[in-house]
Amino acid sequence: MTKIFDAESIPLNSSTGFYPVGGKRLEYVWLGPKPEAALTLVFLHEGLGCVALWQDFPEQVARATGCGVLVYSRAGYGASDPVDLPRPLSYMHDEGLKVLPALLDAAGVRNAVLVGHSDGSSIALIHAGGVTDPRIKGLVLMAPHVFVEPLSLESIANSKVLYTETDLRQRLKRYHDENVDCAFWGWNDAWLAPAFVDWNIEKYLSQISVPTLLIQGQDDQYGTELQLQAIASQIAGPVSTVLLERCGHSPFRDQPKLSQQALVDFIPTCRQ
Incomplete structure (x- = not known):
């Protein structure tokens, strides 16, 4: 097991701003070394996420690994530009095949590990399997999904009730501000569309040869271990799997230290 550095002992440079990508301004935070100095970990958020909702996890990872970290909000999230609704059901394909390559170009990324959560993991898989991109040296996929499960749809339908009948909208507004409805309905309406039940990205898996780390909570309310089994059995490169006890859909929030x-143990395999 690789030792985690003392987080406070490592100086950490940071910068913030917006990258122009596809006619939209995408907010970003850069932590630690720049692309020419170290491997870059690119954080891809969940369907309701953004830069701020990663909380301090990217900073802690940057300090512990010595890597540069790029965190950004997709269009329609956080402080990035809004998008028109409804989102196309191909929105994750659009992100992985078109937006992410342009974002990496805009940021000057040279060598990267994609760190995805939920929808962000799917986007990472689509990019790694659908784009010939030698910059990608590894994948870290938290709570990934490659096909639709009844459990996922049940939980997403429940989130719709919470958004309309509880304070969930107000809590999300703290992070997304004027994008809050764009973020929620763009994600929720797409997943609950009748045609989305056939969504499946397994065709990309056999094209992925870089090292891959899978992390999932045993109590994930949005997906089962069938997702991990499908990825591990079909991906071409080496795969490591971590199942976390007392952990739901967000390992970096529910079990941040583990x-x-x-990640600390996995990253050296991406530098070989």
Whole structure:
């Protein structure tokens, strides 16, 4: 097991701003070394996420690994530009095949590990399997999904009730501000569309040869271990799997230290 550095002992440079990508301004935070100095970990958020909702996890990972970290909000999230609704059901394909390559170009990324959560993991898989991109040296996939499960749809339908009948909208507004409805309905309406039940990205898996780390909570309310089994059995490169007890859909929030340790142990395999 690789030792996690003392987080406070490592100086950490940071910068913030917006990258122009596809006619939209995408907010970003850069932590640690620039692309020419170290491997870059690119964080891809979940369907309701953004830069701020990663909380301090990217900073802790940057300090623990010595890598540069790029965190950004997709269009329609956080402080990035809004998008028109409804989102196309191909929105994750659009992100992985078109937006992410342009974002990496805009940021000057040279060598990267994609760190995805939920929808962000799917986007990472689509990019790694659908784009010939030698910059990608590894994948870290938290709570990934490659096909639709009844459990996922049940939980997403429940989130719709919470958004309309509880304070969930107000809590999300703290992070997304004027994008809050764009973020929620763009994600929720797409997943609950009748045609989305056939969504499947398994065809990309056999094209992925870089090292891959899978992290999932045993109590994930949005997906089962069938997702991990499908990825591990079909991906061409080496795969490591970490199942976390007392952990739901967000390992970096529910079990941050164990999730961080899994990344610290995994990253050296992407530098070989």
